Amino acid sequence: MEIPVVFATDENYIFYTVTAVTSMAENAAEDTFYRVYVLVSGELERGHGLFDCLKERYANLELRLLPVDGRAFEHVRIHNPHVTKATFYRLLLAGLLEEERCLYLDSDVVVGTDLQELYLTEMEGEYIAGVRDLWIDLLTKEEREARRERTHIPDLDEYVNAGVLVFDLKRIREDHVMERFCRHMAYDYPYEDQDIVNVCCYGKIRRLPAKWNLFTLFLGRVEELEERGVDGDAVRQMRERKGILHYATPFIRPWESERFLCNDVWWKYASVWSERPEYRKLQADMRQKEIGHSKEKMASFCAAHERVFVWGFTAFGREVCAGLMEAGVGNIACFLDRDAEKQKFTYCGKRVQPFDMERYEPGKHGFLIACRKSGKEVRRMLMEKGVRTEDIVCCIYKDKIYNQCLRAEYLEEGEGHG
Structure with a gap:
C-alpha cells in the first residue's frame, strides 16, 4: 500500500524530520511504501544531504521536497517559542498535493508502528482526524472557559492536537476549507495553526485513538489523567506506549536531555545517522x-x-x-x-x-x-x-x-x- 505522509520543516528541524522519517521506514510493514512530502521554503528548496541519505538508505519510501512560498506567512502571529512558521504550511496541503487523502506528522515524533491502520481511518464526511488534546483535561474551569471564548469553539472536548492528522483533501477541496484556513491566519490565536484547524473544521473532526499521538509529557502523569476522568482506552494506550510518540514539550525533548521518558527511543533512531556531523553536533549540544x-x-x-x-x-x-x-x-x-x-x-x-x-x-x-x-x-x-x-x-x-x-x-x- 502506498501512503502519502507530509512533514513541514525549516533549517532548524531538518535532523528531527529525518529521524521521524527513519522511525517510520524502520517500522513499516513489508507491503507499505511511503510517499514522503516535505514542505520547505527558502534555501531548503535546493535540498539537503540528509534527505538524499534517506532516499539512498530506504527502499520503502520516496521523498520529495514541496516548495512553499514563505511570504504567505510573514504576518502570522506566533506565541509559543518552539513554534515556527513552517507549522502553518500544512494549511495549504489541499492545494499542494493531488492525493485525495494524506497523513500529516510533526517533525518531533517517532513512529513505532506501521501506518496503514491510521491511513485507512474511516472518515464519514469529516475533514480531518486527530487525537483529542489531553491538555484540555488539565485546565481549570476558568482556563477552559477562557480558551473557549478566545477560540469561539463551542465544545473543547472535540479539540484535537494537530501534530498527527489524517487529512481528507478531497472533501477539503470540495468545501473550500483551505480558503477558510487562509482567512483565519489573520486572526490572533494562542495556539497558532492548531487553533485554526480546530476552529475551521469544528463539527467535521474524527477522533483517533490516543496511540496515534502519545505526548511524552503525559507518560509519567497517567494516574493524574485517570483521576481527571480521561477515557480508559486512552489511559491504557498511554501505559502501553505503542504507536506514535510525540516529543512536543520543549524542556523534555530528546535533544534537550536524554533523562526523560522515551527519549532513549528517539536517540535509537537518531543514531542511525551517527556518522553524520549533524548527529555529532546534536549530541555535543545535548551533553x-x-x-x-x-x-x-x-x-x-x-x-x-x-x-x-x-x-x-x-x-x-x-x-x-x-x-x-x-x-x-x-x-x-x-x-x-x-x-x-x-x-x-x-x-x-x-x-x-x-x-x-x-x-x-x-x-x-x-x-x-x-x-x-x-x-x-x-x-x-x-x-x-x-x-x-x-x-x-x-x-x-x-x-x-x-x-x-x-x-x-x-x-x-x-x-x-x-
Whole structure:
C-alpha cells in the first residue's frame, strides 16, 4: 500500500524530520511504501544531504521536497517559542498535493508502528482526524472557559492536537476549507495553526485513538489523567506506549536531555545517522545542556572556569547560587541582570551587575543562566555576542512535572527545585 505522509520543516528541524522519517521506514510493514512530502521554503528548496541519505538508505519510501512560498506567512502571529512558521504550511496541503487523502506528522515524533491502520481511518464526511488534546483535561474551569471564548469553539472536548492528522483533501477541496484556513491566519490565536484547524473544521473532526499521538509529557502523569476522568482506552494506550510518540514539550525533548521518558527511543533512531556531523553536533549540544540538570555537573562546570556569573537575579537564580556555594563552589563572581532596579542588590556577598561583553574571556569565564522563562533567549543573545557554547549552561528548574517525566534511573537525582 502506498501512503502519502507530509512533514513541514525549516533549517532548524531538518535532523528531527529525518529521524521521524527513519522511525517510520524502520517500522513499516513489508507491503507499505511511503510517499514522503516535505514542505520547505527558502534555501531548503535546493535540498539537503540528509534527505538524499534517506532516499539512498530506504527502499520503502520516496521523498520529495514541496516548495512553499514563505511570504504567505510573514504576518502570522506566533506565541509559543518552539513554534515556527513552517507549522502553518500544512494549511495549504489541499492545494499542494493531488492525493485525495494524506497523513500529516510533526517533525518531533517517532513512529513505532506501521501506518496503514491510521491511513485507512474511516472518515464519514469529516475533514480531518486527530487525537483529542489531553491538555484540555488539565485546565481549570476558568482556563477552559477562557480558551473557549478566545477560540469561539463551542465544545473543547472535540479539540484535537494537530501534530498527527489524517487529512481528507478531497472533501477539503470540495468545501473550500483551505480558503477558510487562509482567512483565519489573520486572526490572533494562542495556539497558532492548531487553533485554526480546530476552529475551521469544528463539527467535521474524527477522533483517533490516543496511540496515534502519545505526548511524552503525559507518560509519567497517567494516574493524574485517570483521576481527571480521561477515557480508559486512552489511559491504557498511554501505559502501553505503542504507536506514535510525540516529543512536543520543549524542556523534555530528546535533544534537550536524554533523562526523560522515551527519549532513549528517539536517540535509537537518531543514531542511525551517527556518522553524520549533524548527529555529532546534536549530541555535543545535548551533553552541554545536561550540565544544567545536575548540581554536581554544574559544580564541575564552575571548577573548569576561573570566574562564573549567574545570569538572572531571580528566586531561582539565588537558589542556584546558594546551592553551589553550599557545595563548595567559591568562584561565583556576581549576578548578571538587565533590570537596572535589580542592580542595586547584593545576595550572599554577590552583587548584581549589568553584562559587559568586553570583560568576557573565553574558556576562563562561565555563565550559569537561571531564568525560568527567558533562558533560551539569554543563551541565544550570549552566543550572538560571541560567548562560546561550552561557556554557557542553562540551569533547569525542577518542579513536580519535571520529576514525573524522568526515567527511573534519574528519579533520585531529579528531586530539587519547586
